[in-house]
Amino acid sequence: MNTLMNSNGQQDLMTVADKLDKLAETGLCNDLTGFKKAFAVANAIVALREALTEEVMKPIMSLQGSPLGFRTDKDKEKGYPVNTVRECAISALLKGVQMTGNQFNIISGRDYITKEGFTALLKKVPGLTYSIDLGLARLKEDKGAVVTPKIVWQQNGGKTNEKTLELAIRVNTGMGHDAILGKAERKAKCWLYNEVTGNSYTDADAEEAGPDMRNVTGTSKKSSAGNPLAGAAVPPPVAAASRQEEKPLEPEVVSSPTPTDDLKLEPESAVSVADLEKLLRDHGVTMPQVVNFCRGRQIYYVQGASREETFPPKTLEWLVANFNQVVAWVGASGK
Incomplete structure (x- = not known):
């Protein structure tokens, strides 16, 4: 037999x-x-x-x-x-x-190979320890996004290496901040795996052949607003007539999982909406003014959502920690 x-x-x-x-x-x-x-x-x-x-x-x-x-x-x-x-x-x-x-x-x-796949592959690399700080996504004028993760790694007790990437992320309709960061994490782990193993796996978006794509590579024009969350200095406000309005991403839509969904829960933040509301009351600033501040600096938020859902945890934490910049902008712009 x-x-x-x-x-x-x-x-x-x-x-x-x-x-x-x-x-x-x-x-x-x-x-x-x-x-x-x-x-x-x-x-x-x-x-x-x-x-x-x-x-x-x-x-x-x-x-x-x-x-x-x-x-x-x-x-x-x-x-x-x-x-x-x-x-x-x-x-x-x-x-x-x-x-x-x-x-x-x-x-x-x-x-x-998915984000989970590269996570598993990196675990198999002998003596490798690493960390990836994704930061926050910056929205682009052509409706894509840019994420600049910082990768720190060490192998077999050798020297500590650092690399900051600038990753262009395709954005689908209804895609939230977590999903954008999920794509960036996959690209960052792909880069690191290639770097430490000598492989050349692609970091292209999985949904390249799928529907409803938004091109993020068609323009090299940089926003004049900058993004404080990415380390850029906050410029002085400009006149309303010349300020370029940035339409935010649409609210996230719950749908059936697809191969490009990132099933990742965002960790709870130590900062709450109540903390932001207290700052609003103490400084005489309104929520629409905070939203305008975020729009002008391409800081991620969800338009038309409830107050509790307007800002993801990382944005909320940054706003509370740097509320003096919001106050200065509101006072200078009168908005």
Whole structure:
């Protein structure tokens, strides 16, 4: 009897899984280069294709469309056919990510490593410790966003390295601040993984082939307002006729998860709306004036939301800590 068959003549999936894991490990071959690595990867692909039979693929197909497995841009259409999933699963495994935990998605028929995937890959890098300070997103005139994360890392007790990136983020209709930062975190972790391993994985947005995209690379014109949250100095207010109005992002819309959603809960802030309201009363400043201050400096807020939902925690914390700048702006502008 075939060693991969049980007493009922069916494949023993756990035995198959053990064989697949060994094949994937062989294909990773991180210590090989050149033709040796090419041959090892090629052999692993052939062996994995042979081992991933229709029967073996059945449970893997059930992972498709689930955040516990992997998501796709065709989840609403019941996902991709088995041949596509097989090829993407092989590619993802040989890159070092898993088929569970949303570590990769299938976008336009190709595998795409997610933020969770790069988090897992970075954990496997020997002796690596790192931190990423994302800061806040700055809205651009063309409705995209820019995030400038600061990455600090050290490997095997060596010197501490620092790098500040400037990342252009595509923004979908209804996308909130957390989702923008989620994309930036994925790009930052991709950059760091490439930097410490010598790989060259892409940091492109996953939804490049999807609908409702907003271009953030079409202009190099910089806003004259600056953004205090990004470390820029707050300029003096300008006349109302010459001030450029920035339309904020639309309020976040709750929808079914897609491969590009970032299921990340924002941590609770130590600063509350009540703290901001007290400052408003003490200094005779109104909430609309604070919103105008944020609009002019491209600080993220949600237009038309309740007072409790207007500012995400990081914006709220900054406003309370730097309310003197708001007061000075209101007094100088008369708005």
